[in-house]
Amino acid sequence: MNQNKDKWLYTISPKRKLIELNFEEIWRYKDLLFLFVKRDIITVYKQTILGPLWYLIQPLFTTLTFTLIFNNLANIPTGNGIPAFLFNLAGLSCWDYFSTCLTSTSNTFKSNQGIFGKVYFPRVITPLSVVISNLVRFGIRLLVFTGFYVYFVFFTDAASNASPTYALLLLPVLIALMALLGLGIGMIISSLTTKYRDLTYLVGFGMQLLMYGSAVMYPLSYFKEKLPEYSWIIEYNPVTTFIELFRYMTLGVGQFSVTAFLYALGMSVVCFLLGLIVFNRTEKSFIDTV
Amino acid sequence: MMEKDIILKADKISKQYKLGLVGTGSINDDLKRWWYKIRGKENPFLKIGESNDRSTKGSSDYVWALQDINFEVERGEVVGIIGKNGAGKSTLLKILSKVTSPTTGEIKTKGRIASLLEVGTGFHGEMTGRENIYLNGAILGMTKKEIVSKIDEIIDFSGCQRYIDTPVKRYSSGMTVRLAFAVAAFLEPEILVIDEVLAVGDAEFQKKAIGKMQDISKGEGRTVLFVSHNMAAVKNLCSRALLLENGIITFNGNVDNCIDQYLSAERNDVVDISQYKNRQGKGHVRIIDLDVFNDKLKKINLNQFKSGYDYKFEIKVENLSSQKRDIHIGMSLFSTKGQLLTASGSEYFLEKIYIDGKEIKVIKLSIPSLPLTEGEYVLNLSCKSDLNGLEDFIKDSLIINVENIISTERNITKFPREMIQINHDWSQ
Structure with missing residues (x-):
């Protein structure tokens, strides 16, 4: 009994450690994580007629538009024997996962200030739940992609050169890395915007610019060939590597170099850790400044 | 002699706030603070805060919402916290419930703290009552297993059986509050922090809520920290009370004496x-x-x-x-x-x-x-x-x-x- 007397369960104090992740605590709140995921999934398309069909319609129409404009109008080549539609669908599915992870985590503090101001739970649960619920959306997009893939390969001659490579085994790693990078940058932005709102404006058009800089609608090789003096911008962008890798593993087009992959991996992990540090520093007092 | 079983201990808690708008002025202060920090000096703004008297105009932009708060709570105690608006009660509760952290000092606890600062936090209008019970319960710190074992009691207590599978946005405001309080009432943390939640619902439900509160504090022997302006409720529920004035604890002890001092302290507050x-x-x-x-x-x-x-x-x-x-x-x-x-x-x-x-x-x-x-x-x-x-x-x-x-x-x-x-x- 006396021994127990000085054993405090936890301490609330202003001191901040660099990384203060209490995994035991996060584990205890795992049910909350799944309930958040469930909430996000079931409430997105409530009270719509088409419901989850929107998960299909959105990528289809964007891909169609992209194909019309970038391939039919601007004549960007997608490689021999690869239908432009499939090429764009691959790039967009990948990009969509990364960008939704980033944009929705970057709002974490602002859009949850109501809850955060009233109850405590490990704040990191919220961005985690976003990343997981987006996974469902990404999964549906992958299914759509697979559907068209099968159609083009088996029912038309357009995709004569499309063949998955062994790199496909890296798909789970690729998804994890995209999630880490999106989460990391998103958490940094969300922490910085609690006090100074300027960054919020950057996210909106910044994401659009980044899409153009991430080889979504063109192959990296084509960019290098046309604008060699600027290609370093595209190459240093880890998202380019992810998208090229995804097309490489599924369609067999694009570049895949181990150096680029390791670089992107390093960037993702560094961004994620940095995001965690900044997020942890912010979560303790953000409610006073938001 | 029996040892005191202290479950919660606040040690020199202080909280500083900056008044006014966040803008270029605050980035200046941030830079200054950072400059002091890299030179290994103390935060310069911690010295200049003033005590937090709402009605007088001060010279500094920084105020102490709480200053040097020390107290201990024994297991099973129900402690009331009273004070005028702006005395620092809610700030203290926010620190206790880990919503914000103190500027200096620390709080040590031997149990989980759950707070009931405002009912219905995290309700999602598109989800049904039942789904919201799960979500809200989890936000408040319950595990799914705990909620499953109590869900019938919760629904029963809320009195919303008929609507339980209807989205919450179709509820009347009174029903939402009932449901929310019902979830919170079945929380089982070692320490419960409650801020003025009794002023909700109709007369029948208020009676039910106060009854449940009494059960929690008296029957189940839970440690409760209770903030209220309702002196009758404080008197009814609490075994001890703290009086906060301008961020400082001016009384700590017997409930009746505390209320007396609270009322007489206001005598000086001439309009x-x-x-x-x-x-x-x-x-x-x-x-x-x-x-x-x-x-x-x-x-x-x-x-x-x-x-x-x-x-x-x-x-x-x-x-x-x-x-x-x-x-x-x-x-x-x-x-x-x-x-x-x-x-x-x-x-x-x-x-x-x-x-x-x-x-x-x-x-x-x-x-x-x-x-x-x-x-x-x-x-x-x-x-x-x-x-x-x-x-x-x-x-x-x-x-x-x-x-x-x-x-x-x-x-x-x-x-x-x-x-x-x-x-x-x-x-x-």
Whole structure:
């Protein structure tokens, strides 16, 4: 009994450690994580007629538009024997996962200030739940992609050169890395915007610019060939590597170099850790400044 | 002798806030703070904070919402925290519930803390009542297993069985609150922090809620920290109380003594009517002072009224012009929701009140056995003259606060939501 007397369960104090992740605590709140995921999934398309069909319609129409404009109008080549539609669908599915992870985590503090101001739970649960619920959306997009893939390969001659490579085994790693990078940058932005709102404006058009800089609608090789003096911008962008890798593993087009992959991996992990540090520093007092 | 079983210990807790807007000024301060930090110096802004008195204008942008708070709570205790608006109660609760962290000091606990700061946090309108119970329970710290084992009790307690599979956005506001309180009531943390949640729902549900609160604190032996302006509830539930004034604990101990000190402390808090700027009327005659005396002819403050006692008001008016005027004084009482409760004018009692140019006159109003029940009311005062009509009108700025804590002495009953207490007697 006396021994127990000085054993405090936890301490609330202003001191901040660099990384203060209490995994035991996060584990205890795992049910909350799944309930958040469930909430996000079931409430997105409530009270719509088409419901989850929107998960299909959105990528289809964007891909169609992209194909019309970038391939039919601007004549960007997608490689021999690869239908432009499939090429764009691959790039967009990948990009969509990364960008939704980033944009929705970057709002974490602002859009949850109501809850955060009233109850405590490990704040990191919220961005985690976003990343997981987006996974469902990404999964549906992958299914759509697979559907068209099968159609083009088996029912038309357009995709004569499309063949998955062994790199496909890296798909789970690729998804994890995209999630880490999106989460990391998103958490940094969300922490910085609690006090100074300027960054919020950057996210909106910044994401659009980044899409153009991430080889979504063109192959990296084509960019290098046309604008060699600027290609370093595209190459240093880890998202380019992810998208090229995804097309490489599924369609067999694009570049895949181990150096680029390791670089992107390093960037993702560094961004994620940095995001965690900044997020942890912010979560303790953000409610006073938001 | 038995050792005290301290479950929660606050050690020199302080919290500093910056007033005003966040803007370029704050980035300056941030840079300064950072510059001091890399040179290994102490945060320069921690020194300059002032104590947090809402009504006086200070010179510094930094205030201490809490200063040097020390207290201990034993296992099973129910501790009330009382104090005026802005005394730091909610800040303290926010720190306790880990919503924000203290600027200095630390709190150590031996149990999980769950807070009930506002019911319905995290409800999602598109989800059904049942889904929201799971979500809300998890947000408050319950595991799914705990919720599953209690869900029937929760639904039963909320009294929303019929609507439980309907989206919450179709609920009436009262039903939402019922459901939310029901979830919170079945939380089982070692320490429960509660902030004014009893003022919800209809009379039946309030009774149920207070009953449940009593069960939690008395029956189940849970440690509870309870913040309220409702002295009757504090008295009823708590075994000890803390009094917070301007961010400092000024009393820690017996509930009755604490409430007494709280009420008497407010006595010094004099309202200066002459400072009110927001007035209507021509302004040739002004109401410059209002004094209230109780039955012992002791001067009291506007928040020290007690149900059923006799009061005398002395309204001081000044004729700012040089003309002699004939004036009337009017008084009206509103509920805080804006409903007129009663009104009266001096013209029905005194045919003429003459006031010479530059003269100051005192008009007296007496109200025997104040018929208001516990709560806040708005007192409006007006002054009319024969020459100009409305001269002065103090509207919506005098808030009076009525307590009926000495209820047994004068047979004062208290029903929830009741506003008027008529003089009455039952017999057979």
